[in-house]
Amino acid sequence: MDRPHEHNIGLVEDTVRQISSSKGEPEWMLELRLRAFALWQETEMPKWGPDLSGLDLANISYYSEPLHGASEDWGEVPDEIRDTFVALGIPKAEREYLGGVGAQFDSGAVYHRLKASLEAKGVIFEDMDVAVKKYPDIVRKHFMTSCVRIEEHKFSMLHAACWSGGTFIYVPNGVAVELPLQAYFRMNKMRSAQFEHTLIIVEEAARLTYIEGCSAPQYVAASLHAGCVEIFVGKSAEMRYISIENWSKNTYNLNTKKSIVAEDGNMMWVSGNMGAKVSMLYPSSILLGDRSHSESLSIVVGGDGQVQDVGAKAILLGADTSASIISRSIASGGSVVGYRGLVDVHGSARHALAHVVCDTLLLDGESRSYAFPVTRVCGSTSSVSHEARVGRVNDDALFYLKHLGFSEREAMRVLIGGFLHPIIKELPLEYAVEFNRLIDIEFLEGESRRSPHKALS
Amino acid sequence: MNEAASLRLLGVTIAVAGKAVVHDIDIEFAKGELTVLLGANGSGKSTLLNGLFGHPDYALTSGEIVLDGEDITSLKTEEKARKGLFLSMQQLPEIPGVTLTNLLYRARIELFGKDTETPVEFHQRMVVLAEQFELKKELLLGEVNRGISGGERKQSELLQILALSPRYVFLDEIDAGMDIDMQRKLRHIIQHLLGRGVGIILISHHIGAVKDLAPHRVLVMESGHIVERGDLSLVHEIEKNGFSGISKNAYE
Numbered sequence: 001m002d003r004p005h006e007h008n009i010g011l012v013e014d015t016v017r018q019i020s021s022s023k024g025e026p027e028w029m030l031e032l033r034l035r036a037f038a039l040w041q042e043t044e045m046p047k048w049g050p051d052l053s054g055l056d057l058a059n060i061s062y063y064s065e066p067l068h069g070a071s072e073d074w075g076e077v078p079d080e081i082r083d084t085f086v087a088l089g090i091p092k093a094e095r096e097y098l099g100g101v102g103a104q105f106d107s108g109a110v111y112h113r114l115k116a117s118l119e120a121k122g123v124i125f126e127d128m129d130v131a132v133k134k135y136p137d138i139v140r141k142h143f144m145t146s147c148v149r150i151e152e153h154k155f156s157m158l159h160a161a162c163w164s165g166g167t168f169i170y171v172p173n174g175v176a177v178e179l180p181l182q183a184y185f186r187m188n189k190m191r192s193a194q195f196e197h198t199l200i201i202v203e204e205a206a207r208l209t210y211i212e213g214c215s216a217p218q219y220v221a222a223s224l225h226a227g228c229v230e231i232f233v234g235k236s237a238e239m240r241y242i243s244i245e246n247w248s249k250n251t252y253n254l255n256t257k258k259s260i261v262a263e264d265g266n267m268m269w270v271s272g273n274m275g276a277k278v279s280m281l282y283p284s285s286i287l288l289g290d291r292s293h294s295e296s297l298s299i300v301v302g303g304d305g306q307v308q309d310v311g312a313k314a315i316l317l318g319a320d321t322s323a324s325i326i327s328r329s330i331a332s333g334g335s336v337v338g339y340r341g342l343v344d345v346h347g348s349a350r351h352a353l354a355h356v357v358c359d360t361l362l363l364d365g366e367s368r369s370y371a372f373p374v375t376r377v378c379g380s381t382s383s384v385s386h387e388a389r390v391g392r393v394n395d396d397a398l399f400y401l402k403h404l405g406f407s408e409r410e411a412m413r414v415l416i417g418g419f420l421h422p423i424i425k426e427l428p429l430e431y432a433v434e435f436n437r438l439i440d441i442e443f444l445e446g447e448s449r450r451s452p453h454k455a456l457s
Numbered sequence: 458m459n460e461a462a463s464l465r466l467l468g469v470t471i472a473v474a475g476k477a478v479v480h481d482i483d484i485e486f487a488k489g490e491l492t493v494l495l496g497a498n499g500s501g502k503s504t505l506l507n508g509l510f511g512h513p514d515y516a517l518t519s520g521e522i523v524l525d526g527e528d529i530t531s532l533k534t535e536e537k538a539r540k541g542l543f544l545s546m547q548q549l550p551e552i553p554g555v556t557l558t559n560l561l562y563r564a565r566i567e568l569f570g571k572d573t574e575t576p577v578e579f580h581q582r583m584v585v586l587a588e589q590f591e592l593k594k595e596l597l598l599g600e601v602n603r604g605i606s607g608g609e610r611k612q613s614e615l616l617q618i619l620a621l622s623p624r625y626v627f628l629d630e631i632d633a634g635m636d637i638d639m640q641r642k643l644r645h646i647i648q649h650l651l652g653r654g655v656g657i658i659l660i661s662h663h664i665g666a667v668k669d670l671a672p673h674r675v676l677v678m679e680s681g682h683i684v685e686r687g688d689l690s691l692v693h694e695i696e697k698n699g700f701s702g703i704s705k706n707a708y709e
Contacts, residue, residue: 397550399512404560404621405538405567414563418554418600 010058013037016161019063023129023164028140036150036160043154049340050278050307055252060224061192062162070102070109070127081105090184090213093430098211099179100125104165104196105186118177124170125181128197131168139168142199147230147286148258155226155254159195163228166196169210173234176207180242180428184213185227193224200241204234204262211431212243215275223251225276231259233267235289240268244431246438247275249304255281263289263318270426271298272435273310274442282340284313287321287349296325297423299435302335302367303442311341311358311372316349316382327358328420331367332443339371339388347378356386361419363393363412363443416443463487464542464625464656469520471501471508471681477518479505479681486625489654491647493667493692496678497700502660503547504681506627510534510544524625539568541624545614545631552601557613558583560601561620568621586619590649591642607634615646625656632663640666664696 016037020030045052071077074091085091085103094101100114102125109127118125124135132139144150150160167183185196202208214225225247233239239259247253253276259267269283285294296312308331314323323343331337339358360369371388393415401411416439417424424432464486471479479501486492496502508515509522511534522530524540532540552560558580565579574582580597587594592612602610611631618626632643640663647657647670661667667675668689675692677685677700685691694702 394550395513396548397552399510399534400546400550401552402534403510403538403544403546404564404617405535406564407535407567410563410567414552414555414560418552421554 009061011037011060011062011158011162015062019162019164022063023132025132026136028136029132029143032144032150033161033163036144036157039151040154040157040161043157045154049280050309050336052252052254052278054277055224057224062195063164064106064108064192070112070130072111072113074111077103077110081110084186085111085184089434090182093182096430098182099177100181102127102167102181102183103186104183104194106192106194109165114181115179121175122170122172123175123177124168126168128166128168128199129164131199135168135170138170138201139199142201142230142232143197144228144230147232147260148228148256152256156228156256159197159226159228159256162193163195163197165194166227167198167200167210167212169198169200169202169208171202171206171208171237173203174205175203177209180209180211182211182213186215193226195225196227198227198229198231200229200231200239202231202233202237202239205236206234207238209240209242209428211428212241212245214243214245214247223248225251225253225255227255229255229257229283231257231267233259233261233265233292235262236264237262238266238268240270241283242270242427242431244272244427244435244438245274245276245279245281247279249275249277249306251276253279253281255279257281257283258286259284259294260286260288261292261294263291265289265292267292267294268426269294269296269298269312270423271296271310272301272423272427272438273298273308274301274438276306276308278307278309280309282311282313282342284315284342285323286315286317287323288317289321290318291320292318293321294323296323296327297426298327299420299423300327300329300337300339301439301442302329302331302337303333304335305333306335308335308337309340310337311339313342313344314354315342315344315346316352316354317346319348319350320352321349322353323355325354325356325358326422328423329358329360329369330363330416330419330439330443331360331369332363334364334366336368336370338369339373341372342374343376343384343386344374345377345379345382345384350379350381352382352384354382354384358388359419360390361393361416362390412443413440463525465521465523466509467521467523469505469509469522470518471504472516472518473504473514477681479508482520482683484676484683486656486658487673488624488656489651490673491651491657491659491670492674492676493670493672494658494660494676494678495662495664495667495692495695495700498662500678501681502678503629505678506544506629506660509627510537510542535567538623542627543618543621543623543625544627545618545629547629547633549602549610549614551603553603555601556598557601557616558597561617564617564621583616583620587616590615590619590646592616608636608639611635611639611643615643618650619646623655625658626650628657628659628661630660630662632659632661632666644670664692667692668696 103111114125329337469482
């Protein structure tokens with residue numbers, strides 16, 4: 001296969017211009033990128049959170065120009081790339097239980113297809129690069145303007161300057177997308193960066209489940225993933241966003257995900273986070289409309305010296321809004337697993353409810369856990385609660401399971417599965433099976449422990 | 458007794474934190490027979506059972522466990538379970554997020570290999586068994602030992618025994634705190650298991666209930682030793698005189 005063209009290592013203004021021109025973007029998008037690049041240059045690295053000193057931003061390739069555009073036929077996708085996605089089970093999943101699939105390899109989409117029945121209802125499911133040109137008005141209105149803002153932090157600026165690929169979804173008023181749509185992002189090059197942008201608009205009384213899967217093979221040099229997800233949930237709309245991220249253990253996963261929810265709207269985040277050297281990820285819901293609701297369910301798995309700094313945010317603005325954040329973390333192999341979250345109840349959010357539960361299971365004596373829950377409440381009509389628990393695997397529970405015939409490994413599998421069950425039950429069956437398999441590989445395969453997709457690298 | 462078809466403890470000593478607390482125990486359990494182990498609190502009954510099953514806090518420091526002529530002393534806890542031994546414990550840990558049906562279905566696979574029953578078929582069979590023995594079938598879809606009363610935990614244990622078909626069952630004070638109806642159900646299950654050739658070893662403080670069960674063998678423990686061996690008449694004697702009245706300190 002022809003190798004895609006790689007832009008120079010390191011980031012200068014010219015790189016940003018090249019990204020934009022190679023995509024044939026409209027002028028407004030170039031201006032957005034350049035403004036973001038200027039902000040990025042003058043902004044320091046974050047002074048809080050995990051140590052990012054191993055991330056050498058001067059030695060990363062920021063963009064790989066794909067030689068092939070996105071196809072609607074797997075047969076037209078280059079063999080080497082198609083084989084990767086076949087091994088990940090994507091075409092099979094598309095046939096069996098998905099309403100549409102997008103697949104991205106490094107910086108560019110290689111496949112995008114939506115079922116015709118959904119297209120007929122006005123649903124748009126498009127590669128983000130294409131959407132910028134095909135639906136400029138709606139993209140320009142929503143792209144890093146009111147949900148995730150460019151100036152939010154150093155890596156949202158970097159993302160805005162270098163973003164490439166990703167997914168655009170639009171679900172019109174009253175349309176229920178019954179089968180999930182899925183995008184799979186594969187980062188394949190060494191010492192590279194991936195900045196896919198996902199923009200989802202679910203209009204009034206519409207319904208959507210969207211699934212994102214991410215992975216990367218194991219390379220010696222560190223890579224960067226700084227994706228961005230923006231979701232607009234309309235009045236009485238329901239959105240379920242499910243992501244399973246399984247990065248190689250030298251990836252810095254610094255992701256930004258946020259939603260704005262209108263009145264009576266419902267946003268659910270379900271996240272499974274595995275892999276990565278350092279993860280910083282805090283899916284956020286801005287509950288703008290009265291009676292809007294958000295739920296954030298996350299599983300965080302730390303192993304082999306990883307640092308997982310993951311949590312959720314809920315900003316409650318409307319009256320009678322409610323938010324629930326449930327986090328379950330497992331730490332082994334000397335990893336550090338932390339919960340960092342925010343519940344911010346504004347004065348306008350009369351009679352708001354918020355509930356946070358974060359539980360951690362430590363599998364060994366070397367791993368650590370911490371929690372930084374921040375709660376701000378303005379006014380006196382709200383009810384906010386927070387629970388946190390950290391526990392180790394209970395010897396009596398292990399003995400109990402062994403006396404029923406379970407080996408130590410199977411007993412651990414039962415205990416871990418039970419601990420994660422409240423979140424895993426929210427995943428579609430096929431993903432629950434896959435996630436359980438990944439957990440097995442992480443904790444229970446001992447000698448054969450490896451990156452689940454290493455064979456593909 | 459046919460030694461080739463029995464469970465024998467030969468000179469078993471159990472230590473806790475490096476100190477021997479149960480000494481030189483010799484007992485023979487036969488298939489289809491009920492053995493009752495009596496003794497005051499702290500006499501070493503539960504320690505003996507935990508040590509036999511390999512609880513990490515209890516060390517079997519000498520002696521042998523022989524099952525049907527095979528020395529199983531050094532087998533791991535789960536290997537003993539696969540040989541057909543089952544311990545009903547006093548303290549049952551919670552297993553959050555796992556239903557009893559799911560746990561037992563997976564346990565059967567561990568014990569007997571791949572099951573030909575589907576989980577749904579297994580659950581349906583368990584519901585029938587629960588109804589047959591008047592046990593609360595709702596426990597099957599509840600989380601294991603979680604959010605249930607002490608009495609329901611005992612019922613959960615009985616459902617486990619019925620599901621896993623063990624050959625020798627050690628019941629450690631399973632009748633503690635049971636009301637009269639539950640005791641009747643327990644007797645029914647014990648009689649059912651004995652009829653199917655299961656060897657049952659019951660630890661109990663409930664002399665009246667023990668009398669009703671008409672055990673084949675009665676043993677009394679004191680200070681970590683077996684101090685009395687007998688039959689139903691021994692139970693009558695204990696009922697009349699208490700443990701202090703029958704203790705002969707035979708080990709001294």
